[in-house]
Amino acid sequence: MLSPTTLAQAFDRVTDYWSPKVIGRVNDQLLKAAKLKGELVWHAHDGQDELFYVVKGALRIEFENEAVDLVEGDFLTVPSGVRHNPVAQEECWVLLIEPASTKHTGEEVTSRTRSLKEQLS
Amino acid sequence: MLSPTTLAQAFDRVTDYWSPKVIGRVNDQLLKAAKLKGELVWHAHDGQDELFYVVKGALRIEFENEAVDLVEGDFLTVPSGVRHNPVAQEECWVLLIEPASTKHTGEEVTSRTRSLKEQLS
Numbered sequence: 135m136l137s138p139t140t141l142a143q144a145f146d147r148v149t150d151y152w153s154p155k156v157i158g159r160v161n162d163q164l165l166k167a168a169k170l171k172g173e174l175v176w177h178a179h180d181g182q183d184e185l186f187y188v189v190k191g192a193l194r195i196e197f198e199n200e201a202v203d204l205v206e207g208d209f210l211t212v213p214s215g216v217r218h219n220p221v222a223q224e225e226c227w228v229l230l231i232e233p234a235s236t237k238h239t240g241e242e243v244t245s246r247t248r249s250l251k252e253q254l255s
Numbered sequence: 256m257l258s259p260t261t262l263a264q265a266f267d268r269v270t271d272y273w274s275p276k277v278i279g280r281v282n283d284q285l286l287k288a289a290k291l292k293g294e295l296v297w298h299a300h301d302g303q304d305e306l307f308y309v310v311k312g313a314l315r316i317e318f319e320n321e322a323v324d325l326v327e328g329d330f331l332t333v334p335s336g337v338r339h340n341p342v343a344q345e346e347c348w349v350l351l352i353e354p355a356s357t358k359h360t361g362e363e364v365t366s367r368t369r370s371l372k373e374q375l376s
Contacts, residue, residue: 136318136321136334137323137331138324138330138331139330140328141308141328141329141330158306158330159304159332160305160306160332160352161303161354162282165306165330182282183280183281183282185286195257200257202258203259207261207262208259208261208262209259209260209262209286210257210258210260211280212257231284231352232281232282
């Protein structure tokens with residue numbers, strides 16, 4: 135029995151900022167719901183692209199030489215290995231698509247770093 | 256220079272039913288925008304999952320032993336190898352996520368079958 139996931143309902147499970155929850159899977163990629171506010175940390179994911187889709191609010195993704203502003207309904211793929219830092223002035227809801235093996239904050243480990251185990255709980 | 260894609264604008268490029276257009280990429284998966292009306296054809300994608308996310312309208316995905324109804328904001332991953340047939344009573348907009356190597360109608364070839372080259376144009 136296959137059953138659909140309602141995106142808005144999936145966000146109900148997300149209670150903390152910067153703590154993505156796995157809400158779906160397609161092939162080796164995970165779909166994750168995250169609520170963001172403030173900024174994360176500069177990091178990169180070597181060998182792995184990461185897609186951000188803004189479901190609600192607005193998100194700035196800082197890169198070393200530019201910043202890209204996303205509003206509701208926009209998506210952007212951060213290419214593999216590119217250092218970036220997501221910043222949300224106000225609460226922002228994003229859908230992330232990235233490989234199951236992607237580490238939350240790349241090789242940077244901070245108090246905001248979440249393991250995949252935490253993301254599945 | 257990275258620039259975001261606006262999902263609604265991406266659908267402006269889709270002028271025909273059942274003719275997905277590639278609008279993004281993350282790792283080896285393509286994001287495609289498609290407008291559906293009527294039904295496609297029974298098919299399966301061996302070794303490849305396919306995710307349907309309903310952006311507008313409603314979609315029924317028929318399976319051999321059940322049917323799943325998706326409304327706006329719902330998504331469902333059709334697992335690898337599972338025969339399915341998408342049916343839209345009224346015009347429906349979907350975002351598809353599937354590997355770059357996925358064939359539009361699996362091994363079934365009909366007048367509605369689109370090549371990846373057509374999907375990129």
